[in-house]
Amino acid sequence: MSVGSRNDKLKLGFLTAIGGREKGYVAGLLVTNQFGRPLEFQCTTPVKPNRTQQILYGPTLVPFIMGELIARTLVEKVGVKPELILTDRTEILDLRNHVSTPMFCIVEESETDDSVTIGQQTFRAHSSFLSDHEMIAEQIASMLSHADLAEPLERVRMALQETISLAAA
Amino acid sequence: MDSAINHEQPKTPVIPRPPTQSISLSLTAGIYASGMNSALKRSPRVECESADLLDRIRYVPSWKPHWAKVQTLGLTFPEGIEFLPPPPPPKDESNESSAELHAVKDLPQSKPDGGTKRERTATRLKPPDSTLSIEDRLFYVLQAPLEAMLSGQELIMPFEPFAFQYEGIAWLFSKGSALLADEMGLGKTMQAITAIRLLLRAGHLRRILLICPKPLIPNWRREFQMWAEEIPVVTVEGNAARRRIIWTMPTAPVLIANYELMARDFDAFEEDERPKFDLVVLDEAQRIKNRESSTAQTARSLERKRSWALTGTPIENRPEELASLFEFLEVVPPRGTPDLRQLKRLANDYILRRTKDLVMTDLPPRLDRDEYLDLAPAQQYAYQIAEKEGIIQLNDMGDEISIQHVFELVLRLKQITNFDPLTGESAKLDRLTAHMEEISSSGGKAILFSQWTRCIDWLDERLKQFGTLVYHGGVPTKKREPILQQFKEDPDSHLLLMSYGTGAVGLNLQFAGYVFLFDRWWNPAVEDQAINRAHRIGQKNPVFVTKFISKNTIEERIDLVLQQKRELFKAILGDGDDTNVSLSLNAAEIFGLFDMKARHKKGTKQIGPTPSSDSSQDAAA
Numbered sequence: 001m002s003v004g005s006r007n008d009k010l011k012l013g014f015l016t017a018i019g020g021r022e023k024g025y026v027a028g029l030l031v032t033n034q035f036g037r038p039l040e041f042q043c044t045t046p047v048k049p050n051r052t053q054q055i056l057y058g059p060t061l062v063p064f065i066m067g068e069l070i071a072r073t074l075v076e077k078v079g080v081k082p083e084l085i086l087t088d089r090t091e092i093l094d095l096r097n098h099v100s101t102p103m104f105c106i107v108e109e110s111e112t113d114d115s116v117t118i119g120q121q122t123f124r125a126h127s128s129f130l131s132d133h134e135m136i137a138e139q140i141a142s143m144l145s146h147a148d149l150a151e152p153l154e155r156v157r158m159a160l161q162e163t164i165s166l167a168a169a
Numbered sequence: 170m171d172s173a174i175n176h177e178q179p180k181t182p183v184i185p186r187p188p189t190q191s192i193s194l195s196l197t198a199g200i201y202a203s204g205m206n207s208a209l210k211r212s213p214r215v216e217c218e219s220a221d222l223l224d225r226i227r228y229v230p231s232w233k234p235h236w237a238k239v240q241t242l243g244l245t246f247p248e249g250i251e252f253l254p255p256p257p258p259p260k261d262e263s264n265e266s267s268a269e270l271h272a273v274k275d276l277p278q279s280k281p282d283g284g285t286k287r288e289r290t291a292t293r294l295k296p297p298d299s300t301l302s303i304e305d306r307l308f309y310v311l312q313a314p315l316e317a318m319l320s321g322q323e324l325i326m327p328f329e330p331f332a333f334q335y336e337g338i339a340w341l342f343s344k345g346s347a348l349l350a351d352e353m354g355l356g357k358t359m360q361a362i363t364a365i366r367l368l369l370r371a372g373h374l375r376r377i378l379l380i381c382p383k384p385l386i387p388n389w390r391r392e393f394q395m396w397a398e399e400i401p402v403v404t405v406e407g408n409a410a411r412r413r414i415i416w417t418m419p420t421a422p423v424l425i426a427n428y429e430l431m432a433r434d435f436d437a438f439e440e441d442e443r444p445k446f447d448l449v450v451l452d453e454a455q456r457i458k459n460r461e462s463s464t465a466q467t468a469r470s471l472e473r474k475r476s477w478a479l480t481g482t483p484i485e486n487r488p489e490e491l492a493s494l495f496e497f498l499e500v501v502p503p504r505g506t507p508d509l510r511q512l513k514r515l516a517n518d519y520i521l522r523r524t525k526d527l528v529m530t531d532l533p534p535r536l537d538r539d540e541y542l543d544l545a546p547a548q549q550y551a552y553q554i555a556e557k558e559g560i561i562q563l564n565d566m567g568d569e570i571s572i573q574h575v576f577e578l579v580l581r582l583k584q585i586t587n588f589d590p591l592t593g594e595s596a597k598l599d600r601l602t603a604h605m606e607e608i609s610s611s612g613g614k615a616i617l618f619s620q621w622t623r624c625i626d627w628l629d630e631r632l633k634q635f636g637t638l639v640y641h642g643g644v645p646t647k648k649r650e651p652i653l654q655q656f657k658e659d660p661d662s663h664l665l666l667m668s669y670g671t672g673a674v675g676l677n678l679q680f681a682g683y684v685f686l687f688d689r690w691w692n693p694a695v696e697d698q699a700i701n702r703a704h705r706i707g708q709k710n711p712v713f714v715t716k717f718i719s720k721n722t723i724e725e726r727i728d729l730v731l732q733q734k735r736e737l738f739k740a741i742l743g744d745g746d747d748t749n750v751s752l753s754l755n756a757a758e759i760f761g762l763f764d765m766k767a768r769h770k771k772g773t774k775q776i777g778p779t780p781s782s783d784s785s786q787d788a789a790a
């Protein structure tokens with residue numbers, strides 16, 4: 001299909017987070033067209049859990065902050081709604097429980113049998129939403145057959161670093 | 170949580186009695202005379218209160234998970250100009266007119282499976298140092314790497330750029346003020362066009378003005394067609410009324426105009442009617458080296474957001490010329506005169522210059538050979554007479570003498586070093602003929618440059634056996650392209666005779682492996698431009714460059730002066746870069762060729778002719 005046809009309307013969300021308990025967690029969501037051209041970017045200010053939250057959430061703290069708290073906020077906030085959200089943080093994948101947009105996380109090829117190849121990477125869906133695989137296989141995978149879908153996540157990480165360094169300056 | 174608490178007293182103690190240790194409390198303490206010491210002598214009063222045990226929990230601490238609202242920062246990217254999709258690539262690639270592009274096309278291309286033969290890197294756009302707002306900085310950080318943008322996904326590139334070209338594109342993209350000063354043949358045009366293309370697509374530019382010398386307008390149009398065919402390009406031409414319409418046409422993203430029209434038309438505009446641009450690009454920007462010229466003044470007055478300048482020779486004669494370019498870039502104040510140290514710092518910030526030696530490590534070498542020739546006897550006689558009489562005449566002029574008089578003598582002597590006008594004897598022709606016999610027998614092709622069209626025609630008559638073709642200002646424009654085509658395709662055509670003025674710029678002749686400089690131009694940069702017609706991207710074999718210099722003549726002395734002057738300019742644009750310097754002789758130096766002193770007060774007036782006019786050369790001759 002040529003530029004300007006329906007492929008041009010495919011919008012991808014790239015969602016990742018950086019940080020730690022000391023400095024707080026920040027997440028960013030970059031929405032691009034299928035060629036990687038940026039359309040919208042949303043990021044959070046650092047979210048830093050206090051001592052009580054760290055104790056009481058225990059091991060669920062990071063998935064909660066990254067997924068339900070900040071990633072969900074970003075997805076709700078973004079104006080250009082993506083048709084597919086890709087991440088490289090398994091903690092963020094839990095967000096799928098709270099949004100209707102199909103989500104995938106980059107995995108090593110050998111990590112799981114329930115994986116799907118999109119572009120140059122291998123992804124897996126949330127275990128409760130394996131039907132997302134069908135959606136991607138039927139509608140999107142062929143459009144992105146040569147795309148490097150890890151690269152935009154790198155851009156998001158660099159942008160988050162930029163915001164942190166500017167905030168610290 | 171209530172159920173977790175046991176209200177009943179335990180029947181048996183479950184906690185073992187703790188071990189005790191007696192400590193004597195008979196401590197001695199001194200009493201500080203405070204006036205309250207009598208109170209310390211009173212016995213302490215002890216009272217007891219009884220309290221009932223609780224039969225139920227009266228206070229239950231509770232905790233509800235609460236998180237402050239997450240603050241977000243948003244950035245929406247401007248919508249770039251959408252162009253019609255480009256037509257499918259031509260099936261017959263042999264129609265390409267640009268041999269340079271053929272060479273780039275030969276580079277390893279991305280394979281369909283995403284792998285490449287050549288190691289790929291990601292050239293990322295960096296925010297300019299002056300960009301402070303987080304939104305502006307993120308705009309650059311979040312752009313896709315150039316390789317991804319230009320590798321046939323969204324923006325189709327006919328050929329894959331080199332790594333240094335990606336770097337140049339990214340640098341231009343991020344720069345509001347930029348002087349791209351790559352050596353000739355490294356693709357400044359392509360880098361500028363691609364950066365413009367990306368900025369248009371990113372929505373950062375809407376309206377661009379490109380100013381170039383008139384003969385290069387077709388070249389720019391062709392390059393736009395090649396590298397960004399979806400971008401409409403309009404040339405400012407026609408009568409004044411038509412040009413006015415074009416200047417003010419809001420829908421044309423890219424306007425191309427020549428320097429003369431720009432200066433003339435903008436003078437005619439009322440101040441508030443002048444068109445405004447997001448970007449103004451000056452090609453061959455050394456055209457504005459003279460700050461006082463109307464061209465330079467008009468260029469500086471153009472209302473614009475970004476200023477780019479392109480030139481392979483940022484310093485033509487004096488460091489002050491670089492200051493004029495910086496003034497156009499608006500990085501020095503009006504009339505500012507930065508010293509050498511400041512110029513060097515500005516050069517680091519605003520100039521990107523790469524030489525072929527640095528980036529084209531796979532380009533075959535250029536092998537220069539200076540051939541010092543003794544004049545033929547008749548030449549020698551004619552030269553001595555002309556020099557002797559000329560100097561006598563100059564001395565007789567006294568204070569009437571001007572650099573023009575000296576210059577005329579120089580030209581006359583230089584012509585004699587080419588051939589004796591009476592007998593036609595020529596040591597250079599004899600040597601050239603010997604070279605050409607060897608070159609033609611091996612099927613090679615050579616280009617020869619001279620500054621005189623008359624000399625070129627004279628050579629043409631005497632070298633017909635090598636299938637000579639002539640390309641100079643006297644050849645009608647329509648006939649020039651077929652001549653180049655014939656030189657490329659005709660196996661019997663081994664020698665192309667060109668003038669510096671017409672042949673030195675903008676031509677791609679990398680199928681020729683030999684270059685002869687029959688006589689020397691006034692500055693080395695023009696000679697380098699001429700040589701680079703053959704020694705450029707796409708050349709697969711070493712290029713042999715032969716410069717003829719007649720011994721014990723004016724040619725030898727001029728060559729020496731030019732070599733000495735190169736040294737000064739290395740200090741500004743970097744060591745090892747001696748190709749950016751185009752140093753015409755000034756008046757004092759021309760007088761010095763005959764051990765005479767300049768009468769001109771300033772002593773720095775340039776007398777070398779511009780290479781753009783062959784006719785002026787002949788007239789001077």
